[in-house]
Amino acid sequence: MSATSWGWLVLAFPLAGMLVIALGWKVLPDRVAGWIGSAAIGGAFASAIAMLIDLQDQPEEARSLVDSAWTYASTAGFSVDMSILVDPLSVMMCLIVSGVSFLIHVYSVAYMESDRSYKRFFAYLNFFVFSMLLLVLAANFVLLIVGWAFVGAASYLLISFWYRRTTATKAGIKAFVINVIGDVGLVIGAFLLFDATGALDYAGVFADVGTAFSHNDGQLVAACLLLLVGAFAKSAQLPLHTWLPDAMEGPTPVSSLIHAATMVTAGVYLIARMHPLFEQAPAAADISAVIGTLTLFVAASIALVMTDLKRAIAYSTMSQIGYMILGVSVFAYSAGMFHLMTHAFFKALLFMGAGSVIAAMANEQSLDKMGGFRKAMPFTYATFTAGALALAGFPLTSGFFSKDEILAYTINRGDWFVALAVVGYITAFLTAIYAFRLVFRVFHGEPSEQARELEGGHLAHAEPFNPATGEAEDTEAGFPGPEHHIAEREGAMKAAMGPLALLAIFAGFVQIPGVTDVIEKFLEPTFAGSHYVHDHPSDSAEYMGMAVGALISIAGILVAARIYLWRPGTSAKLQERFAPLHTLLSNKWYFDEAYDLGVVRPMTALGRFGRTVIESSFVQGFLVGGTVGIVRAGSSFARSIQTGELRAYAAVLLLGLSAIVLYFLIVAS
Amino acid sequence: MDISWFIVLSAFIFCIGAAGVMTRRSPLVILLCLELMLNAGNLALIAFSRMVGNVEGQIFALIVMVVAACEVVIGLGIIVAMYRRKLPIDVDDMAELRG
Amino acid sequence: MFFEQLLFFIAGGGAIAGAVGVVLLRNPFFSVLALVAHLISLAVLFLLLTAAFLAAAQVVVYAGAVMVLYVFVVAYVGGSDDELRPETAGPLAAIGPIFAAALLIELVIAVVGSGLSLLDSTGAKVGDDFGSPAAIGDALLTKFLLPFEAASFLLLIAAVGAVVLARKRRGLHEPADAISVADVLRSEPPAGSQKEAIG
Numbered sequence: 019m020s021a022t023s024w025g026w027l028v029l030a031f032p033l034a035g036m037l038v039i040a041l042g043w044k045v046l047p048d049r050v051a052g053w054i055g056s057a058a059i060g061g062a063f064a065s066a067i068a069m070l071i072d073l074q075d076q077p078e079e080a081r082s083l084v085d086s087a088w089t090y091a092s093t094a095g096f097s098v099d100m101s102i103l104v105d106p107l108s109v110m111m112c113l114i115v116s117g118v119s120f121l122i123h124v125y126s127v128a129y130m131e132s133d134r135s136y137k138r139f140f141a142y143l144n145f146f147v148f149s150m151l152l153l154v155l156a157a158n159f160v161l162l163i164v165g166w167a168f169v170g171a172a173s174y175l176l177i178s179f180w181y182r183r184t185t186a187t188k189a190g191i192k193a194f195v196i197n198v199i200g201d202v203g204l205v206i207g208a209f210l211l212f213d214a215t216g217a218l219d220y221a222g223v224f225a226d227v228g229t230a231f232s233h234n235d236g237q238l239v240a241a242c243l244l245l246l247v248g249a250f251a252k253s254a255q256l257p258l259h260t261w262l263p264d265a266m267e268g269p270t271p272v273s274s275l276i277h278a279a280t281m282v283t284a285g286v287y288l289i290a291r292m293h294p295l296f297e298q299a300p301a302a303a304d305i306s307a308v309i310g311t312l313t314l315f316v317a318a319s320i321a322l323v324m325t326d327l328k329r330a331i332a333y334s335t336m337s338q339i340g341y342m343i344l345g346v347s348v349f350a351y352s353a354g355m356f357h358l359m360t361h362a363f364f365k366a367l368l369f370m371g372a373g374s375v376i377a378a379m380a381n382e383q384s385l386d387k388m389g390g391f392r393k394a395m396p397f398t399y400a401t402f403t404a405g406a407l408a409l410a411g412f413p414l415t416s417g418f419f420s421k422d423e424i425l426a427y428t429i430n431r432g433d434w435f436v437a438l439a440v441v442g443y444i445t446a447f448l449t450a451i452y453a454f455r456l457v458f459r460v461f462h463g464e465p466s467e468q469a470r471e472l473e474g475g476h477l478a479h480a481e482p483f484n485p486a487t488g489e490a491e492d493t494e495a496g497f498p499g500p501e502h503h504i505a506e507r508e509g510a511m512k513a514a515m516g517p518l519a520l521l522a523i524f525a526g527f528v529q530i531p532g533v534t535d536v537i538e539k540f541l542e543p544t545f546a547g548s549h550y551v552h553d554h555p556s557d558s559a560e561y562m563g564m565a566v567g568a569l570i571s572i573a574g575i576l577v578a579a580r581i582y583l584w585r586p587g588t589s590a591k592l593q594e595r596f597a598p599l600h601t602l603l604s605n606k607w608y609f610d611e612a613y614d615l616g617v618v619r620p621m622t623a624l625g626r627f628g629r630t631v632i633e634s635s636f637v638q639g640f641l642v643g644g645t646v647g648i649v650r651a652g653s654s655f656a657r658s659i660q661t662g663e664l665r666a667y668a669a670v671l672l673l674g675l676s677a678i679v680l681y682f683l684i685v686a687s
Numbered sequence: 688m689d690i691s692w693f694i695v696l697s698a699f700i701f702c703i704g705a706a707g708v709m710t711r712r713s714p715l716v717i718l719l720c721l722e723l724m725l726n727a728g729n730l731a732l733i734a735f736s737r738m739v740g741n742v743e744g745q746i747f748a749l750i751v752m753v754v755a756a757c758e759v760v761i762g763l764g765i766i767v768a769m770y771r772r773k774l775p776i777d778v779d780d781m782a783e784l785r786g
Numbered sequence: 787m788f789f790e791q792l793l794f795f796i797a798g799g800g801a802i803a804g805a806v807g808v809v810l811l812r813n814p815f816f817s818v819l820a821l822v823a824h825l826i827s828l829a830v831l832f833l834l835l836t837a838a839f840l841a842a843a844q845v846v847v848y849a850g851a852v853m854v855l856y857v858f859v860v861a862y863v864g865g866s867d868d869e870l871r872p873e874t875a876g877p878l879a880a881i882g883p884i885f886a887a888a889l890l891i892e893l894v895i896a897v898v899g900s901g902l903s904l905l906d907s908t909g910a911k912v913g914d915d916f917g918s919p920a921a922i923g924d925a926l927l928t929k930f931l932l933p934f935e936a937a938s939f940l941l942l943i944a945a946v947g948a949v950v951l952a953r954k955r956r957g958l959h960e961p962a963d964a965i966s967v968a969d970v971l972r973s974e975p976p977a978g979s980q981k982e983a984i985g
Contacts, residue, residue, distance in 0.1 A: 662785030664717075664778045665878050668708045669885055676889045683896055688791050691897050691905040693835065696798050698893035700805050700824075702886040707809035709882030715814045715860060719821050722852075723805050726828055729840075737835040738902075740910030742921050745837050746930050749922070752847060753937040757944035759852050763859045764951035770863045 021072035022085030024065045025104045028112055029151055031061035036144035043137040052127035055140035059123050059147055063116040070109050081105055081543040084157045084221065091160075098218055103157035107544040110355060110537075111154040111287055118279045118362050119147045121514040125370055126271040128510035129377070132499030133269075139179060143275065146172035150280050154287060158219035159208040162288075166204060166248070169281050170197035176276060177268040182496030185486045189264035196261045200251020204288075207244030210237055211295070224294040224547070234301050242295050242302030245288060249306075253285030253339050255313045260609050262336055266328040267486070269498070270373030273328060278335050278365035283358050286342040290351050293548055297349065307347035307428075311438045314340025316607055318448040322455070323603040325385045326485075327372050330456060334409065335365055337445065341424055344442065348435060349550035350427030352538040356529050357420035359537070364408035364417055364522035370505075370515050371402035375460055377502035379468050380480035385456070390465030394472035397512060398505045399461045404519040406457045410450035410575060413568040416526035421446060423531065426563035430555035443570055450574020451581075458582035477502060531560035693734035701727035712778050714769075718762045725755045794834055800827030818856045825849040835909075837917040 035058025039051045046054070073081055086101035102108075123143060130139055149172050153165030174197075178190030212218050214237055215226035231238040247258070254262035254277075265277050276282070289296060289306065296303040317337035324330035338361045345354030376383055378395060392399050408417035425446075428439040468478035482491045482498065493500040505511040528536040545551045555563075581588045593600045605611070659670070700723055707720030729748040736744025769776060804824025808817045825848050832841035897905065904910065915921050926934045 660785060662782030663878075664781065665709050665712075665882070668705075669878055669882060672705050672709070672885050672889060676885065676892055679889065679892045679896065683892060686901075687899075688787070688794055688834075688908055689906050690909055691900075692794065692798075693831070694897045694905065695894055696801065696831075698890055698897065700801060702890040702893070703802070703805040703809055705889065706883045706886035709885065710809065710879050713814060715856075715863065716808070716817050719808050719814075719817050719856070722821060723808055723824065726825065726848075729844075730828060730831060733832055733835050733837045733840060737837070737909040737912070737916075738904050738907075740912050740916070742916065742925050743929075745840050745917060745922060746925050746933070748837075748840055749843060749926075750933055750937050752843060753941060756847065756852050757940050759855065760944045760948045761951070763855060764948045766863060767859060768951050776863060 019068070019072070020083070020085075021069050021076070021104045022083050022102060024069035024072060025085065025102045025112075025155055026087070027065040028062050028069060028116065029102070029148065029155060031058045031065060032144045032148035032151065034058060036141050036148060039137055039141040039144065043141070046137060048131070048136045049127070051137040051140050052123070052130075055144050056120065056123035056127060058144055059116055059120040062147065062151065063113070063120050066109065066112040066116050069104060070113065073104060073106065073109055078543050082221075084219075086157075096216060096218065098158060098160045100161065101157040101219065102155040102161075103220060104155070105544050106541050107287075107290060107355070108154050110359070110541065111283075112151060114359050114362050115147065115150050115154065115280050118366050118518075119143075119150075119275055121518060122271050122275045122279075122366060122370075124510050125274070125373075125514035126269075128508035129271055129373055129503050130269060130499070131503060132493075132501035134493070134495040134497075134499060135179070136499075139176075139269070142172060142175045142179070143271075146176060146276060146281070150284070153284055157221075159211070159223075160218055163201070163205055163208065166252070166284070167201055169252075169284060170194060170201065173197065173265070173276055173281055176272040177265045179268055179272065180497050182494075183267065183484055183491070185484060186267040189261070189267040193261040193265050196251050196258050199258060200248040203244040203247025203251070207241045207248065210241035210244065214238070214241075220291070227294045227298050231298055234299050238295060238299040239302050242292070242299045243305065245292060245295070246302060246306050246309075249285030249288045249343075250309065251285075252288075253282045253343065254336050255285070255309055255340060255343060256316060257609065259313065259317070259336055260606075260613060263329045263332045263606070266326070266332050270328070270369055270376065273332070274366045274369035274373070277332060278369050279362035282335060282339055283342065283362070286339065286346055286354060286358055289343065289346045290355060293346075293349070293351060293545060296347070297549055303347045303349070307344050307435070307438060310340045310343030310347055311441050312340075313337065314344065315441050315445050315448075318445045318452065320603050320606050321452040322448060323600060326383050327376065327385055327388070327456065327460065328369070328383055330385070330452065331365070331368050331372055334368075334449070334452065335361075337449065338365065338409070341421060341442065344428060344438060345424035348424075348428050348431050348438075349548065349553070350424055351545050351548070351551065352529075352535075352541045353420065353423040353427050355541060356537045357417075357424055360408065360416035360420040360522070360525055363518050363525055364405040364415075367401055367405040367515060367518040367522050368409065370511070370518070371398050371405060374398040374503075374505040374511065374515075375402075376485075377504045378472055378478065379466075380478045380502060381483065381485055381498065382468075382480070383485040385459050388460045388466055388468075389463040390461070390469045391472070392461045394465070394469045395461075395504060395506055397515070401505070401515045401519040402461070403457055404522050406453040408522040410453040411446055411567055411571040412450075412575070413564075413571065414526065415523050416521070418564070418567060418571065419526035419529055419531075422564045422567040423529065423560065425567065426531070426555045426560045429563065430553065430559065443566060446567060447570045447574045450571045451578045454575050454578035455582055458578060462583055463586065472504075477504065477507075531564070532557040690734050690738045694731055697727045697731040697734065699727075700724075700730065713776060714762070714766055714778055715776070717778060718759060718766075722755060722759070725751060790834060793830065797827045797830035797834070800824070801831065814860050815857075818853060818860055821856075822849050822853050825853070835917075836912065839917060839919045839922045842919075 035055050038054055038058075039046065043051070073083070076083070082103065082105040084101050084103050086099035088100050090098045090100050092098075123140070126139065126143065130136055133139065146169065149165050149168030151165075153162060153169055156162040156165055171194075174190045174194040177193050178187045180186045208218070211223050214230045215223050217223050217226065227238075250256070251258040262277060262282070266273055268276075289303075296306070314337045317333045317340060321330050321333035321337065324333060338357070342354045342357050342361070345351075345357060374395065375388065375391060375398060378391065378398075379388060382388075404415075408415040411418040411421045421442075425439050425442045428435050428442065465473065471478045482493050482500070483489060484491055491497045503511065505515055528534055529538065542551070581592070602608070659666075704720045704723030704727060707723065708717050711717055711720065729751055732744045732748040732751070736742060736748075766776065774781075801824050804820045804822075804827060807820030808824065811817045811820060825844060829841040829844040829849070832838075832844060
């Protein structure tokens with residue numbers, strides 16, 4: 019079987035899984051649906067590996083295979099096919115997506131067990147994986163946009179999974195609306211490209227980029243900026259980031275899969291895939307790098323003060339994706355993709371650990387109420403710490419190698435990029451602090467009462483409630499199930515978290531600068547046409563960067579230990595001293611309030627205006643009422659001719675006769 | 688004595704009859720004016736038959752006379768029936784068709 | 787020629803005078819008389835147009851029979867427009883003549899400006915028997931047989947209709963007014979006195 023046939027299989031497995039679960043939900047028992055979903059993704063992962071093997075069998079120049087299933091639209095001038103593109107970049111994304119999704123499916127089999135909508139969950143998850151793989155494997159803009167939109171829809175479905183919670187549905191709508199803004203940007207950007215190059219498939223567009231556009235051509239920059247709008251909306255970068263923290267309303271496996279490892283990385287994938295365009299329009303790439311840097315700093319600063327565990331990890335995601343965006347925007351593609359891979363491992367792991375902790379807390383998500391779970395949950399502690407180490411970039415973990423490679427490339431670009439790299443290093447320091455803030459606050463210190471209960475062998479139980487608002491709920495469909503599952507007691511959860519912990523620690527060894535360069539070599543065929551891809555920083559520069567990074571990470575961990583572990587009470591004092599800063603950070607830099615004032619209120623006012631003035635007065639009153647009035651007047655006029663008087667009728671007859679004679683007179687003359 | 692004089696005369700009589708139909712209020716007189724209009728038509732028919740040299744116009748005029756006679760019979764019958772029922776013989780009062 | 791023209795103007799004037807009289811005279815009886823005068827003038831005009839049979843038919847049928855019918859009904863119904871005068875005759879009294887005048891002007895323009903050349907002559911050449919009863923009868927019984935029969939049928943219908951319209955309607959009168967056979971047998975046979983005959 020050729021690589022592209024495996025590619026179609028990669029798509030077919032999750033689609034089949036979704037269809038089987040969705041159509042058979044009445045007859046399938048819960049667990050079976052879970053295993054079917056996981057098996058489907060497992061099949062996809064296996065097919066992705068087969069695809070990889072087949073691809074590597076091809077000679078290097080020919081590692082970009084396109085296969086078309088059928089012609090979607092064919093008109094004069096061009097045609098659009100349902101075609102997939104199998105090349106190293108898409109294969110890498112497929113492997114990451116299907117691999118991490120498989121582990122998360124296994125985790126969810128146990129974690130979501132008592133949920134009344136268990137089967138719906140797996141159907142949605144499979145649909146999401148299918149959409150993400152479609153997005154990644156697409157060979158033309160049309161299929162990309164289809165996958166992009168499906169992924170947005172799946173995200174909405176999964177965020178508002180517990181649909182009876184108003185907070186969840188509102189969050190889902192918010193995510194979807196911001197995603198649609200991105201979709202619009204993507205579509206218009208694709209259209210601008212089509213307008214100039216006349217092609218919609220990647221091969222056609224990229225081949226024509228040099229001829230159709232000059233360096234930093236206005237239309238190309240505009241198209242790239244619009245593509246960036248799409249990328250930033252999907253990847254939760256400033257200013258389209260406000261949906262990601264709210265998206266934590268979804269179940270934890272959803273946060274782990276979509277909002278850490280896969281969907282939010284679609285923007286990074288997009289920029290990497292569109293690299294010929296961005297290299298021809300470096301202005302857009304520079305803007306992207308700046309926004310990535312801003313995001314990584316702002317998000318890390320907010321993560322320092324977040325008290326909700328999941329939201330803290332969400333801001334961490336935002337920050338790390340900022341790193342990835344920075345990486346691909348300074349044309350360090352393999353570094354950016356490498357960080358995408360390692361981040362998928364450790365962030366998914368962190369969310370899984372958080373899920374376990376929240377289950378132990380009986381759905382309580384606030385950091386203030388947690389503490390001292392070290393003894394009660396050793397496995398969760400170990401894996402969570404592994405993820406936190408990778409996040410903080412502790413030396414020799416995967417996060418260490420990937421993050422420092424990006425920063426090394428950034429410095430290598432020179433000029434003002436060095437300033438971006440400095441911000442990157444400062445944020446790495448902040449990252450280490452907030453990562454271990456979480457570790458110390460959750461697992462160290464005085465055990466909370468839930469931890470004490472768990473130490474005694476009894477899982478804490480509380481009346482079901484909404485962690486965001488505190489209002490009471492029940493446990494029927496539309497709300498979380500009554501039981502909570504922690505990693506220590508569920509084999510499936512351990513089976514998922516264990517491999518991820520190992521990968522989070524050891525996966526960095528594939529790309530040690532100067533020693534191994536598996537990722538870079540693998541991705542080389544995709545980025546062969548790039549001018550910048552061979553612009554390596556020297557090995558010594560990279561080692562310097564790594565040394566700086568290691569120092570920063572250890573320093574951050576020590577600072578966090580001092581504030582949260584050795585001298586409890588320090589954080590309260592710091593909050594008092596830097597109160598205005600703390601308020602700014604707690605209110606997430608007031609982005610939500612700004613949007614409310616700048617966008618939501620004018621829109622609501624416009625809507626109200628539309629309803630009252632335009633709809634009621636103008637359309638109803640004037641147009642409809644006016645038409646009715648005119649018709650009524652006309653018909654009452656017509657009615658008034660029916661007087662019933664004979665002589666009037668005779669007069670009208672005569673008048674008509676005169677008119678006819680007049681007509682013939684005029685015609686004949 | 689050209690034919691056109693006869694036609695003009697016929698038009699004259701027709702219009703006088705039409706004016707009468709529109710002006711008078713007694714149905715009897717309205718029927719009389721209708722007779723005027725019919726006769727004007729007869730005159731025109733016979734003038735044209737003389738112009739063309741065909742006798743068909745005169746036949747037509749004869750049939751018109753028959754029709755006029757029948758119409759007068761029925762019309763007068765209606766008026767008599769109305770009078771017998773003590774209804775006012777005024778066209779303006781018979782406005783049941785008002786709508 | 788001159789004689790014909792003189793006759794035309796006299797007959798034409800008579801026709802118009804009669805027409806105007808029909809429209810303007812208040813008393814319906816006088817209107818009927820004016821119409822009779824009009825019809826006889828028209829008969830003269832028919833003669834001028836060598837339609838001898840129709841002139842005779844006009845006088846005999848129209849002026850003779852139809853007008854007599856009119857006279858009877860006017861005598862029976864009576865009435866004049868005088869009682870109705872106090873109420874305003876409405877705007878139609880003013881507009882009506884204007885519409886008619888407009889139509890007249892249009893028709894005159896049509897005739898005078900017509901392209902028919904024959905209109906400006908005294909007509910086509912016709913034989914001596916044009917318009918004679920023989921010619922009319924010939925046409926009626928050969929070419930126009932169907933209209934002839936239909937016309938007679940129409941007359942029959944009109945006669946039936948007149949009878950239906952004019953008869954007394956039963957149901958509006960009390961049954962006591964009807965005379966039954968039993969009453970006749972019960973009552974005494976008439977003695978033949980004048981008082982009985984009348985009363």
